[in-house]
Amino acid sequence: MIAKYYLSFRYRIMLAIFACVLVFMTQEARSQGFDWQYSSRLPSAYPRLFLGGSVSGIYGFHTADIYSLGEEYRCGDYKQGVETGISAAAVGEYWSPGSMVAFWGMIGFRTSTTRFTSQPPSEPFRRNGVEFELSREFAMDVYLRALLMEAGVKYRIARTHAHLGIGLRTDLVLSTTAEQTETILTPVEFTQSIGYGEQTLTGMRRLLLTPIITAGYDAELGKGIYATPRITLGIPIVSRSLIADWTLVDVSGGVSFFLSL
Numbered sequence: 527m528i529a530k531y532y533l534s535f536r537y538r539i540m541l542a543i544f545a546c547v548l549v550f551m552t553q554e555a556r557s558q559g560f561d562w563q564y565s566s567r568l569p570s571a572y573p574r575l576f577l578g579g580s581v582s583g584i585y586g587f588h589t590a591d592i593y594s595l596g597e598e599y600r601c602g603d604y605k606q607g608v609e610t611g612i613s614a615a616a617v618g619e620y621w622s623p624g625s626m627v628a629f630w631g632m633i634g635f636r637t638s639t640t641r642f643t644s645q646p647p648s649e650p651f652r653r654n655g656v657e658f659e660l661s662r663e664f665a666m667d668v669y670l671r672a673l674l675m676e677a678g679v680k681y682r683i684a685r686t687h688a689h690l691g692i693g694l695r696t697d698l699v700l701s702t703t704a705e706q707t708e709t710i711l712t713p714v715e716f717t718q719s720i721g722y723g724e725q726t727l728t729g730m731r732r733l734l735l736t737p738i739i740t741a742g743y744d745a746e747l748g749k750g751i752y753a754t755p756r757i758t759l760g761i762p763i764v765s766r767s768l769i770a771d772w773t774l775v776d777v778s779g780g781v782s783f784f785l786s787l
Contacts, residue, residue, distance in 0.1 A: 575787045617782050626682050641666070696734070
C-alpha cells in the first residue's frame with residue numbers, strides 16, 4: 527500500500543516537473559525582442575551595447591523673413607522655403623535590462639539645400655516700340671553644412687519590434703552660404719537665368735538645438751545584428767538666424783545598422 531502510494535506520488539511529481547519544463551521550453555527567449563540564442567545548454571549574457579552607422583534623407587519646411595538679413599539678400603521677397611539634404615553618422619545604442627528601453631547617441635555630418643522662391647508682380651516694358659509684360663522669378667538657395675550630435679531614449683512597444691522615442695539633436699553649423707538667381711519667365715523670347723554668385727549668410731546661429739520625436743522598427747538580420755529604419759520629426763526651439771525670424775519643421779527618414787559588442 528505504501529509502495530503504491532509512493533509510486534503514485536513520484537509519478538505526480540515527475541508529471542509536474544515535465545509540465546514546468548514544457549512551459550519554459552515554449553517561452554520565447556528574448557534579447558532586445560530577438561530570438562538570439564548564444565548557448566543551448568549554459569546560461570549566457572546577452573549583449574547590451576551595439577554600434578553601427580546611419581544614413582538619412584532630410585526634408586524640411588522653412589518660414590523666414592529674409593529681408594531682415596540685409597540689403598544683399600533682397601532680390602526677392604522670400605518667405606517660405608523647402609529643404610532637402612542628407613546626413614551620415616556613427617551611432618550607438620545601449621539596451622537597459624529587460625530589453626524594453628534603449629538609449630541612443632550619434633555623431634555625424636549633414637548637408638542640405640533650402641530653396642526660397644519669389645515672383646514679384648509683372649511689369650510692362652517697351653522695346654523697339656513694342657510693349658511686353660515682363661514676369662520674373664527670384665530664387666535663393668541656402669546651403670547648410672553642419673556637424674550633428676543626437677541623443678535620446680526609445681521604448682519598445684509591447685512585444686513588438688516597433689518603438690517610439692524622444693531626443694535632442696544639436697547641429698554645430700560649419701557654414702551657411704546663399705546663392706541667388708533671377709529668371710525671366712516672359713516674354714519667352716527673352717527667357718534667361720542670371721546668377722548673382724554665392725556668398726556667406728550673416729547673422730546665422732552656429733548652434734542649433736532641435737527636440738525630436740522618432741518612430742521606428744528593429745529588424746533582425748542575424749545573431750547580434752539588426753537594422754533600424756526610422757522616421758524623425760524635429761522642431762527647433764530657436765530661430766536659425768540671430769537677426770531674423772527663421773523657423774522650420776523637418777522630417778527625416780533613414781536606416782541604421784547595428785552590431786553587438
